[in-house]
Amino acid sequence: MAKVTVQERIQSENERVAAANRAAFAKARVLVLNLVSSPGSGKTTLLEGTLDRLPAAGIRSLVIEGDVSTDRDLERVRARGGEGVQINTGGGCHLSAQMVADALGRLDLRAADVVFIENVGNLICPSTYDLGEDAKVVLLSTAEGDDKPMKYPAVFHESSLAVLNKIDLLPHLPYDIAKVEREIAVLNPRCEVLRVSALKGDGMDLWLSWIAARLAAKRSK
Numbered sequence: 033m034a035k036v037t038v039q040e041r042i043q044s045e046n047e048r049v050a051a052a053n054r055a056a057f058a059k060a061r062v063l064v065l066n067l068v069s070s071p072g073s074g075k076t077t078l079l080e081g082t083l084d085r086l087p088a089a090g091i092r093s094l095v096i097e098g099d100v101s102t103d104r105d106l107e108r109v110r111a112r113g114g115e116g117v118q119i120n121t122g123g124g125c126h127l128s129a130q131m132v133a134d135a136l137g138r139l140d141l142r143a144a145d146v147v148f149i150e151n152v153g154n155l156i157c158p159s160t161y162d163l164g165e166d167a168k169v170v171l172l173s174t175a176e177g178d179d180k181p182m183k184y185p186a187v188f189h190e191s192s193l194a195v196l197n198k199i200d201l202l203p204h205l206p207y208d209i210a211k212v213e214r215e216i217a218v219l220n221p222r223c224e225v226l227r228v229s230a231l232k233g234d235g236m237d238l239w240l241s242w243i244a245a246r247l248a249a250k251r252s253k
């Protein structure tokens with residue numbers, strides 16, 4: 033008998049649950065985006081800016097907030113009129129498909145066109161846990177430095193879009209944004225890149241257009 037490691041067993045169980053989540057999302061015809069980044073890159077600020085703009089685009093949304101121990105991000109989402117549920121991982125450094133499956137019992141997917149999942153702030157293991165999403169969106173902020181794509185390649189291999197956030201800080205930082213874009217293209221030529229300041233609003237129109245196009249593509253299938 034082939035030796036199956038504990039890690040392989042965890043992964044195959046995660047893949048089974050992720051497939052069930054994906055089927056539930058397909059049935060509800062919702063687009064699901066898994067937001068991944070290191071802590072402090074601006075995932076929640078991107079969500080705030082998105083929630084401000086989605087109603088004008090006629091797009092309804094729900095948010096699944098993943099965090100180690102607080103519901104502070106969900107409070108921020110609700111303050112912008114957003115709805116969703118909190119998952120606390122109790123120290124865990126990533127969301128698993130089962131955590132999302134449990135959260136789905138507390139959500140009415142029929143009330144949404146798009147579901148945003150804010151993963152735990154971590155650039156490493158969220159890349160290996162499929163949650164059943166349509167796309168992973170990786171955020172990088174200029175304040176983190178321009179060396180991150182090559183240091184954390186796996187998440188770029190897995191992502192459909194990279195949001196380069198906090199571009200309003202570029203005048204103050206030694207950050208070569210063209211280099212970052214080149215390196216992402218080397219790691220994954222299919223990963224699109226957007227330059228954004230979620231706080232100031234730059235590039236948010238492009239982000240909204242990307243969401244709308246992905247939603248239309250999913251629903252045309």
Ligand code: MG
Pocket residue numbers: 075076077105150
């Ligand atoms: Mg957050």
Ligand code: ZN
Pocket residue numbers: 124125126154157158
């Ligand atoms: Zn982890």
